[in-house]
Amino acid sequence: MAREECKALLDALNKTTACYHHLVLTVGGSADSQNLREELQKTRHKAQELAVAIRAPLTAALRDRSLAAEERAEFERLWVSFSGCLDLLEADMRRALALGTAFPLHTPRRPLVRTGVAGDSAGVAARALSARSLRHEAGGDFDVADLSVLEREILQVSEMIHDMEMKVNVPRWTVQARQTAGAELLSSASAGSMGGASVQERTRPCDVSKALAATVFSAVLLAAVALAISVAKLS
Known part of the structure; x- marks a missing residue:
């Protein structure tokens, strides 16, 4: 039951981490806005909640000496996937911190992506983009305050990774995959030959x-x- 629960949580963490990675890539670009920064905050909080929920049962299972060899191998594969998600999450959080610091929302800035718009229409677009909702005006320093929170959360994720490595020693190169190397290529090649x-x-x-x-x-x-x-x- 613990293995199935870990699989479900890990699948959710994979999707959340991928979503956060996609959002981070737009920080500082022409699509950057306070809505994006708020979505980034919610997504990374969700990813951290999932990571905390996965860590406890996964660590307990791998520290259980009575675990069968086949069951342990499956938990080790989950552990490697979990570690990879945390590494990617930490790297993206550091990238979001660097981009958020370089491109604050409420100061004159130059977007990373140039749209090529110039002339009078650019002035109209700038005035339209400067109009914010009352909710956003109330939290005008949201991005600045969130950067300090993000710094603390990066340290927490780093400590989580270090704590995991100290409690459970699972070298990634010792974990065997379920499929042989190139199994996907062989299956696609066989499908292609059947089609031919x-x-x-x-x-x-x-x-x-x-x-x-x-x-x-x-x-x-x-x-x-x-x-x-x-x-x-x-x-």
Whole structure:
């Protein structure tokens, strides 16, 4: 039961971490806004909650000496995936901190992505973008306050990773995957060969009909040439 629960939580953590990674890439660009910063905060908090929920049962299972070898191997695979998610989350949090510091929301800034818009329309767009809702005006320093919180959370994630490595020693290079190397390529290649065989089977009748048509055309052409030669001799 613990393994299935860890799998479900890890799947949710994978999706949340991937979502956070995608959001971080837009910080400082033309799509950057306070809505984005708030979404970043919610997403990273969700990822940290999932990480805390996974760490306890996963650590307890791997420290259980009575665990069967097959069960331990499965938990070790989950552990490697979990460690990879935390490493990516920490790296993206550091990237969000650097970009958020370099591109604050409420000061004149130059976006990373240039849209190419210039002239009077650019002024209209700038005035439209400067209009904020009352909720955002109330929290005008949201991004500045969140950066200090983000710094503390980065330290917490780093401590979590260090604590995990101290409690459970699972070298990543010792964990064996379920599938052999290149299994996906082999499966796709076999599917492609089956598709090619089916195409060949479908094209066989077409090839026979083409050969028959070519034979008839050649016979007609030879008859026409012979007739032309005969007419030439008679004349």
